[in-house]
Amino acid sequence: MAPDRDTLLELYRTMTTIRHFEERGVPETGQRGMSASVHSSVGQEAVPTGVCAHLTDDDYIGSTHRGHGHCIAKGVDPKLMMAELFGRSHGPNKGKGGSMHIADMSKGMLGTNGIVAGSVPLAVGAALTSKIQRLGRVAVAFFGDGGANQGVLHECMNLASVWKLPVIFCCENNGYAESTPVEYGLSVANVADRAAGYDMPGFHVDGMDVFAVYEAAGEAVSRARAGDGPALLEARTYRYYGHTVFDNPLTYRTKEEEDHWRARDPLLTFRNHMIAQGNVITAEELDQMDEEARVLMEEAVAFADASPLPEPHEIYEDVYADYPVDMMRRGANMSV
Amino acid sequence: MTTMVETPMLPPPGETREIQTREAINEALAQEMRRDETVIIMGEEIAGGAGREHLGIVDAWGGAFRTTRGLIQEFGNERVLDTPLSEAAFVGTAIGAASTGMRAVAELMFVDFVGVCMDQLLNNAAKMRYMFGGQVKVPFVMLTRIGAGFGSAAQHSESFYSLFSHIPGLKGVCPSDAYTAKGLLLSAIRDDDPVVFFEHKGLYGETCPVPEEMYTLPLGKARTVRPGSDITMVGISKMTWVAVEAAEELAKEGVNAEVIDLLSVSPIDYDHVLDSVRRTHRLLVVDEDTPVCSISSDICARVAEEAFDYLDAPPSRVTPPHTPVPYSRALENLYVPNAERVVTAARRLMS
Structure with missing residues (x-):
């Protein structure tokens, strides 16, 4: 089903918000000395945007180390996310998770995850809860082309298929697992080819084209919601920057390749498409959303900087629901 | 000399039966599943012969050590889930279910098998609550087996509970008889933290007096x-x-x-x-x-x-x-x- 005008506006707003969050938040976090564990998803905005447009706050997603886009697309407040990146107590995780663990249970966001394919079984478990309790919710497990080769993913695809769980396995294939090209690490041409091995539909779409992602995800989510079981959705995309801010990707890929993908930029593609469609959304409206996203990040950085640091005693909090604090500090010669 | 015997930690006099540790575990699971419909259990062969209902086969094994026998007849295959041999998937799935509203019990047949699913315990179950700033509770129990002395060799006999004690975010209990098995298992399932429950193979057939009604024993107490x-x-x-x-x-x-x-x-x-x-x-x-x-x-x-x-x-x-x-x-x-x-x-x- 083609997206209506309101949906189109929302798709672009999400993409530009992700873009602005990454372009502003990643270097700002670095300036605060915490850049080691922050991964930019610039270039990949269309994938979480097109998928999460079909989800509500009651649905679940599990995310990856490159997960800011998933959070924003699932409705997590960028101001709170920025506070989390800065290690501040107003982050959704109270500053104890950071970029690789941003979670917001009120939005069905089961966490970005520092383990490759680490959140996949969590999403499958959420789908199991939904099935048992007849909640009608679906779960999306995001992973990358690196995660595509993790054993737990394959076990989970089999299990979800056997149990017919409402879960979508969504591979963001950005071409590289750290520095290793996908064509080296993958035994098949496309990750989606593996769906056949688990008796589920496989979708392979252009991940730079939010409309293609939106359409395929819509079908996969509808099937899952109807009780028809899981699907594997692969979106071919590209990360413009390195694996981390310390990585120079030109040590393993060419400038020509980067230029090729940047010319297919998802925000630019969207803009051109709107113009070609006779200005369903005007350039001015798009500019306006870009500007609002830019201003939002100004506010987010200010909000995060104003947020207090965690108090020392918080080091012991939320390890367990119930556990003697004495047991955590005993023998450690802690000062608090 | 003063004795340190704490009476609540020993079987009370009267109103008990002599039952085996294996029966006590089974009874605790059944009673808690009856009491709380959010409790589910999954694992390999916990019923056995799954998918052969059309041949009249249900509960072929009732668990590798018969600790889960009868559960599927009473609670059905939506709450008693036989799994493929995929420990990483089903342990991780149980953790995901536990963090979204269920009380999930997963059975790892032998503790030696933890290698294939340790990531789920180490990086998800143990750390989610902390990493997420307290946003989730993870009422997850992993039942597993320990104990040498049965000629089962190196991959079915270890008693590696210390692996888990080392991990902040996990709890662990080692019941020593039927009475402590029942009381500690009921506590473990009702606990809002992930708990690993270590069943010693050499204790399954041992008996002691156990009350039929439900009771809990405190986690963390000797x-x-x-x-x-x-x-x-x-x-x-x-x-x-x-x-x-x-x-x-x-x-x-x-x-x-x-x-x-x-x-x-x-x-x-x-x-x-x-x-x-x-x-x-x-x-x-x-x-x-x-x-x-x-x-x-x-x-x-x-x-x-x-x-x-x-x-x-x-x-x-x-x-x-x-x-x-x-x-x-x-x-x-x-x-x-x-x-x-x-x-x-x-x-x-x-x-």
Whole structure:
């Protein structure tokens, strides 16, 4: 089903918000000395945007180390996310998770995850809860082309298929697992080819084209919601920057390749498409959303900087629901 | 001399039946699933013969050790889930279900199999609550099996609970009989944190008095099963009874040993041990887990740090060697601590 005008506006707003969050938040976090564990998803905005447009706050997603886009697309407040990146107590995780663990249970966001394919079984478990309790919710497990080769993913695809769980396995294939090209690490041409091995539909779409992602995800989510079981959705995309801010990707890929993908930029593609469609959304409206996203990040950085640091005693909090604090500090010669 | 026996930690008089540990575990699971419909259980062969209902086959195994028998008939295959042989998937899925509204129990057939699913325990179950700033509770129980002495060799016999005690965010319990198995399992399922529940294969057939009604025992609390004044012996799981057997031997020599049943391996009830050692002035830990970086070494360190001035002898231990579990009976019998080794070690501390 083609997206209506309101949906189109929302798709672009999400993409530009992700873009602005990454372009502003990643270097700002670095300036605060915490850049080691922050991964930019610039270039990949269309994938979480097109998928999460079909989800509500009651649905679940599990995310990856490159997960800011998933959070924003699932409705997590960028101001709170920025506070989390800065290690501040107003982050959704109270500053104890950071970029690789941003979670917001009120939005069905089961966490970005520092383990490759680490959140996949969590999403499958959420789908199991939904099935048992007849909640009608679906779960999306995001992973990358690196995660595509993790054993737990394959076990989970089999299990979800056997149990017919409402879960979508969504591979963001950005071409590289750290520095290793996908064509080296993958035994098949496309990750989606593996769906056949688990008796589920496989979708392979252009991940730079939010409309293609939106359409395929819509079908996969509808099937899952109807009780028809899981699907594997692969979106071919590209990360413009390195694996981390310390990585120079030109040590393993060419400038020509980067230029090729940047010319297919998802925000630019969207803009051109709107113009070609006779200005369903005007350039001015798009500019306006870009500007609002830019201003939002100004506010987010200010909000995060104003947020207090965690108090020392918080080091012991939320390890367990119930556990003697004495047991955590005993023998450690802690000062608090 | 004052005894440290805490009556709630021992079977109350009257209104009990003699049942096996395996039956107590089964009873606890059934009673809690009856009481709380959010409790689910999944694992390999927990019913058995799954998918053959059309042939009249249901509950073919009832668990590899028959601890889950009958559950599928009463609660159905939506709450009693036989899994493919995919520990990483089903342990992780149980953790995901636990963090989204279920109370999920997963059974890992033997603790030795944890290698294939350790990531789910280490990086998801144990850390989610902390990483997420307290946004989730993870009421997840992993039932698993420990214990050597059955000719099962190195990959089906370890007692590696210390692996889990080392991980902040996990809890662990080692029941030593049917009474503690039932009470601790009910507590573990009702607990809002992930708990690993270690069932010793050598205790399944043992019986003791167990109340039929539901009761809980506190996680993180040890109990004294034999009061004494001359030496404190700490047992874990089946080793508690090896220590008791040794204590009876020592009594013939006029040595009055106190035996503590640790029960929980996270949190560890150090204070119960320390109170005893401050009276007896000697410590001997009897542990079936290997000796390096273990519960036994940890208790010795704690006692050395906090009761050094009370000690009349070095804190000491009886454990297996730092080797895998051997297959041949000739070697396996050497591996598992027995009363004779405990008595010898205790005599040395007394001299």
